[in-house]
Structures are given as C-alpha cells and as structure tokens.
Amino acid sequence: MRPQLLxxxxxxxxxxFNIWPIVYSIYIxxxxxxxxxxxxPPPWAPEELRQARQPPDYVGLSNYASIFAGPASAxxxxxxxxxxxxxxxxxPAKVALGTFVGLLMSSDKVLGRSLMxxxxxxxxxxxxxxxxxxxxxxxDPTYGVVNQWLYYLGVSKPPDWFVNKDYAYxxxxxxxxxxxxxxxxxxxxxxxxxxxRAAYEAAxxxxxxxxxxxxxxxxxxxxxxLIYATVMTTAASLQFFLVAYLWNxxxxxxxxxxxxxxxxxxxxxxREYGLAAAVLTTSALIIxxxxxxxIRLTGLMRGMYES
Amino acid sequence: xxxxxxxxLAAAAATLLLFYPVLQIILLSVNKLPYFRLGGDFVPxxxxxxxxxxxxxxxxxxxxxxxxxxxTVAMVIALALPGAYAFSRYRFRGRDPxxxxxxxxxxxxGGLGIAGLIALFAIVSALGLRNNLLALAAIYAxxxxxxxxxxxKTYIDxxxxxxxxxxxxxxxxxxxxxxxVVLPLMAPALAVSAILSFIGxxxxxxxxxxxxxxxxxxxxxxxxxxxxxxxxxxxNRFAAAALLYAxxxxxxxxxxxxxxxxxxxxxx
Numbered sequence: 001m002r003p004q005l006l007x008x009x010x011x012x013x014x015x016x017f018n019i020w021p022i023v024y025s026i027y028i029x030x031x032x033x034x035x036x037x038x039x040x041p042p043p044w045a046p047e048e049l050r051q052a053r054q055p056p057d058y059v060g061l062s063n064y065a066s067i068f069a070g071p072a073s074a075x076x077x078x079x080x081x082x083x084x085x086x087x088x089x090x091x092p093a094k095v096a097l098g099t100f101v102g103l104l105m106s107s108d109k110v111l112g113r114s115l116m117x118x119x120x121x122x123x124x125x126x127x128x129x130x131x132x133x134x135x136x137x138x139x140d141p142t143y144g145v146v147n148q149w150l151y152y153l154g155v156s157k158p159p160d161w162f163v164n165k166d167y168a169y170x171x172x173x174x175x176x177x178x179x180x181x182x183x184x185x186x187x188x189x190x191x192x193x194x195x196x197r198a199a200y201e202a203a204x205x206x207x208x209x210x211x212x213x214x215x216x217x218x219x220x221x222x223x224x225x226l227i228y229a230t231v232m233t234t235a236a237s238l239q240f241f242l243v244a245y246l247w248n249x250x251x252x253x254x255x256x257x258x259x260x261x262x263x264x265x266x267x268x269x270x271r272e273y274g275l276a277a278a279v280l281t282t283s284a285l286i287i288x289x290x291x292x293x294x295i296r297l298t299g300l301m302r303g304m305y306e307s
Numbered sequence: 308x309x310x311x312x313x314x315x316l317a318a319a320a321a322t323l324l325l326f327y328p329v330l331q332i333i334l335l336s337v338n339k340l341p342y343f344r345l346g347g348d349f350v351p352x353x354x355x356x357x358x359x360x361x362x363x364x365x366x367x368x369x370x371x372x373x374x375x376x377x378x379t380v381a382m383v384i385a386l387a388l389p390g391a392y393a394f395s396r397y398r399f400r401g402r403d404p405x406x407x408x409x410x411x412x413x414x415x416x417g418g419l420g421i422a423g424l425i426a427l428f429a430i431v432s433a434l435g436l437r438n439n440l441l442a443l444a445a446i447y448a449x450x451x452x453x454x455x456x457x458x459x460k461t462y463i464d465x466x467x468x469x470x471x472x473x474x475x476x477x478x479x480x481x482x483x484x485x486x487x488v489v490l491p492l493m494a495p496a497l498a499v500s501a502i503l504s505f506i507g508x509x510x511x512x513x514x515x516x517x518x519x520x521x522x523x524x525x526x527x528x529x530x531x532x533x534x535x536x537x538x539x540x541x542x543n544r545f546a547a548a549a550l551l552y553a554x555x556x557x558x559x560x561x562x563x564x565x566x567x568x569x570x571x572x573x574x575x
Binding site for chain 2: 002003004006007009010011013014016017018019020021022023024025027028033038039040041042043044100101104105107109110111112113116119120122123125126127128129130131132133134135136137138140142143145148178181232235236238239241242245246258261262265266273276277280281283284287288291292295
C-alpha cells in the first residue's frame with residue numbers, strides 16, 4: 001500500500017471544503033453575482049426556476065475597479081487603513097501586556113503565582129462568545145464598570161461604546177489585547193521556564209542591576225519566542241472579524257477588511273456577492289503575503305521537516 | 308530569593324483587573340437583580356439558571372451542538388490520523404511542501420475561511436446540504452484536517468519505531484499496524500485532538516448561522532439570538548445562559564491542561 005493513500009481522504013475533504021471555495025470565490029470576484037442570480041438553485045429545483053435564475057455573468061475586473069478606484073473604493077480602502085491602524089494599536093498592546101504579565105508570573109518573588117496563572121489564562125479557555133458577553137457588560141453604557149468609573153471621575157456624559165463608531169473601535173483594541181495576552185504570556189513563561197537559576201544568581205552576585213539582568217539574560221532568552229508570537233498575533237489582528245461581528249456589526253463593518261467583505265455578501269440587504277468576493281480575495285492576498293514574508297524573515301519554518 | 312511585596316502586589320492587581328470581566332459576569336448570573344454594579348446591591352440566587360434550564364431552545368440547541376461537535380471529533384480523528392501516520396513514517400514525493408502548506412494554512416484558516424465563505428455558501432446550497440448538521444460537521448472537520456494532521460504527526464514522531472517494525476516483520480498490514488500498535492500508544496494525543504476539535508466545533512458561529520435554521524440551530528446560535536435582543540432579555544439571565552453554554556468547552560480545557568502538563572507541550 002502506498003503511504004500517500006493515507007493522506008488522500010483528509011486532503012480531499014480539505015480541498016473540497018476549503019481550497020475549492022477559495023478558488024471558486026476568486027472566480028466569483030470576476031462576476032456580477034448578486035442576490036438575483038446567486039447562489040445557483042440546487043439540481044432538483046424545477047426547470048422554470050433554473051431558467052429564471054441564470055448564472056452570474058463574467059464582468060472582468062470591474063469589481064476590482066470598483067473597490068480600488070470606483071464607488072466602493074472609499075469604503076474598502078478605508079477598511080484597509082483602519083485594519084492597519086488596528087494592527088498598529090492592538091499588537092503592541094497585547095505583546096506589552098502579555099510580556100509584562102509573563103515576566104511577573106515568571107518571577108520567584110511573586111507569591112501565589114499558580115493561582116494567578118490559572119486566573120490569567122482564563123480568557124484563552126473561554127469560548128469567544130462568552131468573552132464578548134462579559135465585555136459587553138463591562139462597556140454597557142448604563143451598568144458597565146467603565147462608564148461608572150468615567151462618571152465618578154467627572155465625565156458627566158460617558159460615551160456609548162456600541163453606537164459610537166470610534167468608541168466601539170477603541171473597545172475592539174481593548175478586547176483584542178485581553179483575548180490575546182494569555183498567548184503571549186504563555187510563550188514568555190515557557191521561554192523563561194528553563195533558565196538556570198544560577199545564571200540570575202551569578203549576575204546578582206556580580207552586582208548587575210535589574211536592567212542589566214533584564215537586557216543581558218531575560219531578553220535574549222525570550223526574544224525568539226516573542227518574535228514568533230508577535231508574528232502569529234499580528235496575523236490574528238489582520239484577520240480580526242468575529243468580535244466586531246458580535247459587538248455592533250453595523251458600526252464596525254467598514255473598519256476591518258474581512259468584515260467589509262462579509263457585509264457586502266451576508267450583512268447588507270444588497271448582497272453583492274461579486275463585489276464582496278473581490279474584497280475578500282484582496283484581503284486574503286494581503287494576509288497571505290504578510291504570512292509568507294513573516295515566515296521568510298523570521299525563519300519560522302526552520303526545523304519543521306525533521307521527524 | 309525572597310518574596311517581594313511590590314511585585315506580588317503588582318501581579319495581584321494585574322490579575323484582578325484582567326479577571327474582572329469574567330468575575331463580574333459570574334456574579335451577574337447569580338444576582339437577583341437583572342444588573343450588577345460595583346458596590347451595588349447583590350442578592351445571590353440561582354433563578355437565572357433555572358430560567359435557562361426551562362427554555363426549550365436551550366435543550367434543543369444543546370442536543371444539536373452535541374451532535375455537530377461529536378461528529379466533528381469522529382471525522383477529524385478518522386481523517387487526520389492516517390495522514391499523520393504517513394507524514395511521520397514515510398518519505399514520498401510532495402511530503403514536505405504539503406506539510407508546510409498545512410502549517411501555513413493553519414495560521415491563516417480564519418481569514419481564508421471567510422474569503423471562501425461566499426463560494427462555500429453556493430457549494431453547500433447547490434448540494435442541498437444547508438440545514439444539515441452532519442454536513443456542517445464535515446465542513447468543520449475538513450477545515451481542521453491540516454492542524455490535526457500536523458499535531459498528530461508531531462506526536463507520532465516521538466514514538467519509537469521498534470514496535471511497528473516487529474509487527475511488520477510478523478506480516479501485519481498498515482491497517483492492523485495503526486489499530487493494534489500505534490493507536491494504543493497515541494491515546495493522549497488523540498484525546499488532545501478530540502478535545503480541540505470539539506471546542507472548535509462547539510464555538511463556531513458564522514457557518515452555523517449561515518447554514519442552520521429552525522429546529523437545527525445549535526446552542527451558540529441561541530446565545531447569539533439572546534445577544535441581539537439584549538434589551539428584551541434580562542442581563543442576569545443572559546449571563547447565566549452564556550455561562551452554561553461555556554461549561555463543556557471550559558471543562559474540556561481543564562482536562563487538556565493535564566495533558567499539556569504531562570509533556571504534550573506542543574499544543575498552543
């Protein structure tokens with residue numbers, strides 16, 4: 001028996017439900033698919049229905065022209081820009097938060113670390129929808145702790161974190177930082193777990209200051225894992241979608257590229273599938289280019305083929 | 308080194324701050340009032356949970372979620388395990404590129420999944436597979452193949468080949484080999500794989516929302532519908548429903564941690 005046969009079933013199902021849709025979506029992006037002609041009726045539909053519902057027409061690059069220079073360009077390019085701003089804000093936030101907590105949780109001088117670690121990992125263990133429910137309550141305009149504090153601090157009219165676009169966007173940054181810090185923290189703790197204690201003690205005895213110890217011992221140890229984690233979490237920020245979908249999609253759909261594409265296909269009454277496919281194809285291209293560059297530059301795949 | 312008060316305090320403050328959203332949703336779910344304020348009235352009661360358990364949508368959603376998630380687990384194992392074995396034990400043309408393709412896909416699955424959503428919607432509609440729980444599980448399993456193949460391959464790499472070689476000399480085929488020799492040694496990795504694919508299927512919302520309707524809606528879709536009517540559903544009931552929904556994945560996550568501590572540290 002040939003070993004390839006063992007791979008075929010899984011590979012085929014994966015190709016059929018994951019890769020084929022991507023290829024087909026790229027094709028749809030060159031058509032005028034919309035609610036009148038898409039999706040095609042099933043094979044057993046009556047003949048007259050199939051006659052009435054002709055397949056979408058090939059329209060060349062017109063959807064791409066529309067999102068890059070036409071009527072949808074303001075929305076699309078805006079979503080790209082806001083996504084990049086989101087990456088620029090959320091990635092430093094989660095890496096800094098995760099590293100800070102990770103360093104604290106690796107310190108011998110902190111009492112009760114195992115309990116704290118168990119609590120700190122919780123955002124990772126929770127289903128996303130529960131996390132969003134929890135944060136909806138934190139940001140609730142009336143009962144939420146954020147607005148209560150703002151009120152106590154003298155803000156007489158605290159903002160609405162759902163209806164106001166910019167405040168909703170700011171909430172997304174906070175929530176993404178909260179959702180992702182356990183990953184960074186775990187990477188930092190893991191990297192520091194195998195450090196010989198003697199290294200720190202020797203440095204301490206030699207009279208090295210805190211900063212010297214950090215920059216000479218700690219930082220070199222966590223640098224590579226941290227770069228890896230940062231690349232992964234940047235990819236996550238680029239693909240940010242679900243929390244915005246659950247928060248208030250109508251206010252946030254034009255701030256994240258994937259959300260923008262999803263909106264034109266399934267979120268709006270217009271259902272411009274062709275246009276949406278062009279948006280999503282372009283987004284997937286941006287994400288793929290980022291991943292390939294990141295893997296090349298950081299050597300992430302090194303050592304993967306050994307067995 | 309002795310404990311430092313400053314560092315312990317900083318760690319405790321950070322933990323409290325970061326855990327607060329979860330703590331508050333738990334307190335809210337057992338509060339008699341439909342809201343919970345810091346320093347406000349708190350009257351503990353289980354009424355909200357009783358309300359959830361009286362909702363027929365809860366039980367129907369639970370049953371559907373179990374069907375989808377358990378079917379996903381079965382399909383993921385059945386598809387990923389043979390592939391993982393081939394990747395680990397054999398050298399063949401296309402092995403390395405396919406393996407790196409799997410790993411790269413794993414990191415982009417979310418974005419690419421949404422990119423392919425429109426066509427997937429058309430394919431599933433054309434096949435008449437909308438509103439079919441098993442078809443949804445198959446889609447989930449298909450998307451999970453790359454990650455779980457890689458995960459299981461990494462584990463098989465650590466199993467010495469000697470047992471298999473002995474079985475091969477005795478004339479066993481690959482099927483017997485997998486079932487009798489490899490499978491028993493793989494129990495922990497299979498448990499990890501099963502847990503992760505269960506959690507994934509349990510929490511998936513977008514495809515479920517797109518394809519399932521009426522009686523077939525899964526539990527997460529009920530939570531989602533409560534979320535959209537947040538002004539008509541009392542917050543404490545909503546919190547209780549979301550917490551009950553989260554019990555299976557969180558419990559499985561705790562089990563998973565045991566496996567990770569036992570040296571299956573390749574999971575993250």
